[in-house]
Amino acid sequence: MLNWNTRLEVRLGSTVVTPISQFTPTFNVPHTVVHSVEADNVGYVRQPQTFTFTMTVQAIGSVVADLTTLAMAGTEFDIAVSEKQGTDWAFKALKFGRCLITSANPSNVVIDGAPTATFTCTCLQPGVE
Numbered sequence: 001m002l003n004w005n006t007r008l009e010v011r012l013g014s015t016v017v018t019p020i021s022q023f024t025p026t027f028n029v030p031h032t033v034v035h036s037v038e039a040d041n042v043g044y045v046r047q048p049q050t051f052t053f054t055m056t057v058q059a060i061g062s063v064v065a066d067l068t069t070l071a072m073a074g075t076e077f078d079i080a081v082s083e084k085q086g087t088d089w090a091f092k093a094l095k096f097g098r099c100l101i102t103s104a105n106p107s108n109v110v111i112d113g114a115p116t117a118t119f120t121c122t123c124l125q126p127g128v129e
Contacts, residue, residue, distance in 0.1 A: 005084040006092065010055070010067070012077050017070075018063040019089075020079070021116060022056035051126040053096075055079075058114040064106060067119055071101035079123070097125035 010017040030047040057063055070077055079096040082089040099121050106117040 006081055007084075007089065008055075008079055008095070009082050009089070010057075010077055011080045011091075011094075012070070012075070014091075016082075016089075017066055017077065018057045019082075020055045021058055022118075023053060023079075024055075025051065025053040027051055051096075051123045052102075052121065053123065054118055054120050056116050056118045059106065059117050060114050064104075064117045067101060067117070068104060071104060071119070074100065076100055076124075095127070096123045099123045 008020040008023050010020065027049070028051070029049040031044045032047065033041055034043040034045060036042045057067065069075075076098045077100075078094050079099060080094045081092045083092040084090075101119050101121050103120040104117060105120075107115050109115050
């Protein structure tokens, strides 16, 4: 049975900036096929892989301002998994290191619930444990 007591969160060093409401990763591992005079598809050239993601956070308190400050300064941050222990969330594992925000898109103000902000990011060190 699944255990839903974990969440992703933005960490700056050991400080939790905010939990993440929605996380959508995109991996890109491009390859270019190489042809020769004698035959097609004789090989390929592997190009650098990229890992980008969008994350949505609730715009409560100063979270969006804090993340915008990180974006404007080009400050790297980490995406970590935290596990709920009692009434608190404790650090469990670092999943994506050296992340940078490349663009931000705040949502409209909503009548019910908190507004959100979506940040597009790139990760320079995916899959770190």
